[in-house]
Amino acid sequence: MSERAFKPHEIEPKWQDAWEAAGADRAVEDPGKPKKYVLEMFPYPSGDIHMGHVRNYTIGDVVARQARMAGFSVLHPIGWDAFGLPAENAAIKSDSHPAKWTYANIETQAASFKRMAFSYDWDRTVRSCDPDYYHWGQWIFLKMWERRLVERRSSPVNWCPSCATVLANEQVIGDGVCWRCKSVVEKRELEQWYLKITEYAQELLDDLDKLPGWPERVKTMQANWIGRSEGAEVDFELCDAAGEPTGEMITVFTTRPDTLFGCTFFLLAPEHPLVKEFVAGTEHEAAVMDVVQKAARETAVERQLGERVKNGAFTGRYVINPVNGEKVPVWVCDYVLMEYGTGAVMAVPCGDQRDFEFAHQYGLPIPPVVVAEDDPLLEELRGVKERVLDDVPWDEAYAGDGVMVQSGEFTGTPTGKGGEGVRAVTAWLAERGRGKEAVNFRLRDWLISRQRYWGNPIPAIHCSECGLHPVAEDELPILLPMDIDVTKGETLADHPEFYETTCPVCGTPARRETDTMDTFTCSSWYFLRYCDARNSRSPFYRDNVDYWMPVDQYIGGIEHAILHLLYSRFFTKVLRDMGMLGFDEPFTNLLTQGMVKKDGETMSKSKGNVVAPEEMIAKYGADTLRTYILFMAPPDKDLEWSYEGVDGMYRWLARVWRFVNDAAEESANGCGIATSQDTAAKVLNREMHRVTGKVTSDIERFQFNTAIAAMMELTNAAYDYRRDVASGARDLPLQREVAGRLTLLLAPFAPHMAEELWLEVLGARGSVHEQAWPAFDAAAAAADEVELAVQVNGKVRGRVVVPADADVESVQSVALAEVASWVEGKDVKKVVVVPGKLVSVVVAG
């Protein structure tokens, strides 16, 4: 037989050109079809594509291609997250300009994506470093400013000495290192720009419940990051240096107001403004300032190291506990954080492990106020209202549920997390105006300013006469100047021609802001821009966004579980409140794909274990690479690269190729007969229908590995048929139908080969990618006879073949006969028949 050889390198470029010329992948708003927005996180143009890209974008491409065949109007766009520090570092290394490096890499990656046959609508390409994109990033910033969501203020911030810029909280990862360069982050007190994401903390938390299509893991991480705590704010009255009440209040946040009677000291963060005021010129100044300075010097890493020693010092001042009027000493200590709550804490050593340790260290009293029901101590203290015991006999604090003791009128109240005691004490305080219910979040505002050149300029002007002003909307975009030499370490702050301007309010000489925005501001709305990518009057029109959004399927790495995904949710909610769009959440379904590893480790140049996608395309073709990377593991799990596995995938595709060619040729020559009644043909026909259903449902559930396995089973069934049935006796129309079906099912995975088989081998009309996805026929997939396992007391002792529609009684009797020797002489207690599966016989004796 003179069949055509499988030559991926000839057919792949041919079809890529043909599809591009035909504009095959353009997204069209077709009112006659349901829409589907399939999106993969856009890449950073860091150089050649790597296997992580191949995996991410292949997953998305299979989903997009299958959706088109299944009758959806599909938006599947691509772009580049093109601002950022690596471009500056690369420019310094190569004595070049970040723009040059960035655009060159975009070209390289785009060419690779085309070679991989990713079916993008290239007309909608977005590059975040293009002025027509970052223009609208600046515009959104101004709109946020109008809505009081932008703030410039001074606070302790994270500083990366290697990147020479500040970082957002979310960008400090692991043991206090920079997310990008892994350097140890320092604390500095600086004035910076913030987006007030905390205004949306509650909604960002609540709306996680609106995302059933997100992995539980990601939602948990976001919920933990937002970190909501319920409790109360309690006002303590300050005393003056002589210990006399001043009438002035200081507020603390606590989750356990029910333990207020156990408060024996009061703590201030080292950075708290009252600290210096309290100790200035007193005998306590030296010791307190020692604690303050030590805390300031401490790096994030030092804080992580081993068992932390708590440092503290008495300030000489007192506050008054509102529930019992007790005078409580005020200490400064390094485990209280200025950024959380009010920077002041009521210490309850019997109920909080940190306070417990601190009290031990400095010899402060630890009176028990909440005692567990099963604690013998409760017998001694039950009903005791006044403080009679000053030190608990415990080795550690008790934070669980229990009964209040030594707590005045509240003594005897059951309490614990959300217990009655919490509500009772809070209500008591509220009645007297000394406290109220309160909620605190761990989430901090998003620090977005960066002291770097290659980013979106912040559109603001500093006037020494009249303050800080936004740039006028019609002056946007503030163009990022190109004549900056980063190889000399220059930033915008080194270029007067950029920053010298006049104040838009008073007209005096003023200074333009020289910080740029965090790149994550660019990636927080790019998915909206794709819906209306060439709009020059607005970031996007609402009609277009409301048509395509929300993203039906979003695909990307787990490393963005908090960062990008949280910021994008925030932007979406703000834009919704601005009336720019009409939905609450940007990404309906999220798939976090696993990493591609080699020898158990992530691929990296320094480890020398990188497998280059382009080399694999050159050796096997893109179809093999695409199919392989989906077959090796479920998409959300890590994948271990195997060269042998790629060989195997190539072999299978070649096997499919030969079968389709043989089936087409035999059909054309007519060297067989139609005998679709025989058993072998029935088996093959059924397998074709079963596999159609399996591949369809597996793609829906992102189980690409089992979808491919099912297609392999169909291939094997086809080869079994050809082996078992002599060439003159084959059912040629069936063979041809199977060949066509396999080609259609394979189209999203191996698009070039499927197209070649469809048009050139099977001689069909119209691109395979424009064909309707084959419908699943359950009746045709059903067998008329089924084999059942017969169990006796849970063990398989035989098998019977029965008609698929056999009634329970006849199945039972056939099954009992099959296992007669196991049942003989025993008492049959029960027979369970599971249709199509098995028969379970229970015997005794």
Next chain:
RNA sequence: GCCCGGGUGGUGGAAUGGCAGACACGGAGGUCUCAAAAACCUCUGGGGGAAACCCCGUGUGGGUUCGACUCCCACCCCGGGCACCA
């Protein structure tokens, strides 16, 4: 410490509570060939047995069930996130 995942052959991995190990890689043997490659065929969890077949087996120990990789309880190990957050 708290919160998520996960633990199945030599390997990657399959199994709406229903025959554990689909599919593939690797391995062994074979067909074709002067030979090799390719292709094709057979076998491939462990133990016992000549064989039919039997016993054991999804991290460990219990439980629910006619039946558990799957559900429940306790524990061990691995990976990830958070962590002096009051």
